[in-house]
Amino acid sequence: MEKYVIHGGKPLHGQVDISGAKNAAVAVIPAAIMVRGVCRLENLPEISDTDKLLHILTYMGAQVRMINRTTVELDCTNVQMDTLPEEMWAMTRKIRASYYLIGAMLGRFGRARSTMPGGCNFGVRPIDQHIKGLTALGADVRMTGGFINATAKNGRLRGAMVYLDKVSVGATINIMIAAATAEGRTVIENVAREPHIVDLANFLNSMGADVRGAGTDVIKIRGVKTLHGGTYTLIPDQIEAGTYMAAVAAAGGAVKITNVIPKHLECISSKLREMDVEIEDGDDYVLVRRDGPLHQTNIKTKPYPGFPTDMQPQMTAVLCCAPGVSVVTEGVWNGGRFKYVAELKKMGASIEVDDQSAFVQGVDHLTGATVKACDLRAGAAMVVAGLAAEGVTKIEDVVYIERGYQDIVGKFRALGADIACVDEPDEPDAERSAGWVAG
Ligand code: UD1
Numbered sequence: 001m002e003k004y005v006i007h008g009g010k011p012l013h014g015q016v017d018i019s020g021a022k023n024a025a026v027a028v029i030p031a032a033i034m035v036r037g038v039c040r041l042e043n044l045p046e047i048s049d050t051d052k053l054l055h056i057l058t059y060m061g062a063q064v065r066m067i068n069r070t071t072v073e074l075d076c077t078n079v080q081m082d083t084l085p086e087e088m089w090a091m092t093r094k095i096r097a098s099y100y101l102i103g104a105m106l107g108r109f110g111r112a113r114s115t116m117p118g119g120c121n122f123g124v125r126p127i128d129q130h131i132k133g134l135t136a137l138g139a140d141v142r143m144t145g146g147f148i149n150a151t152a153k154n155g156r157l158r159g160a161m162v163y164l165d166k167v168s169v170g171a172t173i174n175i176m177i178a179a180a181t182a183e184g185r186t187v188i189e190n191v192a193r194e195p196h197i198v199d200l201a202n203f204l205n206s207m208g209a210d211v212r213g214a215g216t217d218v219i220k221i222r223g224v225k226t227l228h229g230g231t232y233t234l235i236p237d238q239i240e241a242g243t244y245m246a247a248v249a250a251a252g253g254a255v256k257i258t259n260v261i262p263k264h265l266e267c268i269s270s271k272l273r274e275m276d277v278e279i280e281d282g283d284d285y286v287l288v289r290r291d292g293p294l295h296q297t298n299i300k301t302k303p304y305p306g307f308p309t310d311m312q313p314q315m316t317a318v319l320c321c322a323p324g325v326s327v328v329t330e331g332v333w334n335g336g337r338f339k340y341v342a343e344l345k346k347m348g349a350s351i352e353v354d355d356q357s358a359f360v361q362g363v364d365h366l367t368g369a370t371v372k373a374c375d376l377r378a379g380a381a382m383v384v385a386g387l388a389a390e391g392v393t394k395i396e397d398v399v400y401i402e403r404g405y406q407d408i409v410g411k412f413r414a415l416g417a418d419i420a421c422v423d424e425p426d427e428p429d430a431e432r433s434a435g436w437v438a439g
Contacts, residue, residue: 001426004395004409006386007418008368011253011291014415018241018259019045019406020070020234024196026097027173028203028234029053032062032074033104034181035207037229039074044234046070046406048399049095056088056101075229082109089115096170099130102148103174106139107181110155116146129168133175136160137182159184159223167192167303172219173200180209182223191219194304195264199235206230236260239310240405242268243380245288246314247412249277250321250388254289255415262286267307271299271315275322296324296362301331309333313340313381320349321388322362329357340378343371347389368393370427373400383408387417396426 020043029050032039044050046069054072058064063075082105084092092098092115105112117127131141134150137157141150159182164171172191177200179186191197193215201214207230210222241260248255249272262269262281269279269286274297280287296319301309309332319326330337338353345351346369350361368391373379379401386393395401398421401408409421 001396002398002421002423003426004383004386004398005420005422006368006383006389006393006395008251008366008386008389008391008393010251010387010416010418012248012251012255012387012412012415012417013253015256015258016244016411016415018236018244018257019043021045021196021199021237022047022049022239022404023097023169023194024199024234025050026053026095027100027177027196027200028232029057029074030097030100030104031177031200031204033057033060033076033079033101034108034177035227035229036077037075039076039207039229040067040071040231041074042071042231042233043236044070044072045237047402047404049097049403052091052095053097056084056091056098059085059088079108081105082111082113084114092117096125099127099148099170100174100177102130102150103134103177106134106150106152107157107178110152110157112148112150114148116143116148127170129164129166129171130174133162133164133171133188134178136162137175137178137186157182159186159221162186162188164188164190169194169197172197176200176204176211176214176219176221179221179223180204180211180227181225182221184223186221186223188219188221189217191217192303193217195235195238195261203232206232235264238264239308239377241265241286242308242311243314243384243405244411245269245272245279245286246311246318247384247387248288249275249290249294250318250384251417252290253415254287256285256287258285260284260286267305268311271297271307275318294318294322294362296322296326298327298329300329303332306331309337310377312337313378314384316341316351316358316360317344317381317385317388319360320344320351320363320366320385322360324362326360326362327357328360331356339374340381343374343378343382344385346371347385347393349385365390367391370394370396373397376400376404380405383412383419387412387419
């Protein structure tokens, strides 16, 4: 199995270019099903989640043409399917964002049938708010035997008022996609405000939709009959950028992180500054420098503009070597999202987890060990820890990391890290879980 081998303890220096946003890409690609015409998507990240979605669309009859590594032309004009073909079920069960196919097929055809979504296993991941929204738009939604079936009464969704009981990125996106071509006006209240929500709204609008308010907590959509083709450039990935910032904080050095929107990184920059990491914002870059000792801090994850839950594991990895006690509290996912702590402990970290909080007692240094990527961001945390640790770290199950990081090995090597992807048998581990569970 492929694993990453890191000889840690080397400061990072140089410049790294951030790729397109994963969570925007995995929304925009399914949304393209709604479009009759050619969508040219630029700055698409080269990651396995987008590959899978493009593959699914191809199978459904879309024409997918790669123009270069990060630009694709997608033509869904001839897609006829309102039912996800059986050959694709295994794939949709691996990706969280596959639930956007439901919103898109429902919006385009008035009917949709797909598997329940997959993705990273953070404990229970309900989709009741998606169902609430689609039902309000006039769909009859049923879940049976691991499948979701949805049918719009009279063949077309109609606009409605929707209040989300929980701020949910996925539900906000799914309802926005479905409502784009519904009859009449939809108002969604208490929505998520993440940068990828705004990006999806901008994509839909550039294809002829009328979506307003994205980035605030109320989104208003006036349904249009059809969406037309166009060109759209995705935003840079907030979490990929944050991961490189965390890596510099942990390993030391000075790195210019380019192709970013510094505003999206403010919550991360603020916390790193509290930890005595220097951050300088440019127009489309941030300079991150750390050469002295780290300072402890406390972090609580929240929906945007709060501190992102998808940066929680990487920041915990940084705090492992900050003198004193830091408290990291998970405020988005019930169940704590702390499975990776056991892996950091193998590297000498001193962390106690109590319910939704991890208490991190800073140690002098981490020591290389063989660890697992429990999920996408947990895997990124292992890379951050491995780069800072003394000795050799081997990271197994890197397939999770490759769901969301374009060429992570090449990018860190260019910054002077000693990291390689090797193919060698895994070490025996009685506790190894079966792999994909939920994204
Ligand atoms: C998305 C991201 C994921 C990130 C998360 C929170 C994608 C593909 N994934 O996941 O990386 O960690 O946002 O920023 O974009 N909830 C409900 N009912 C629902 C939906 C969600 O109770 O119907 C709860 C969840 O259990 C969780 C919280 O709402 O506690 C936030 O979940 P949500 O924002 O929906 O996460 P995802 O869209 O699945």
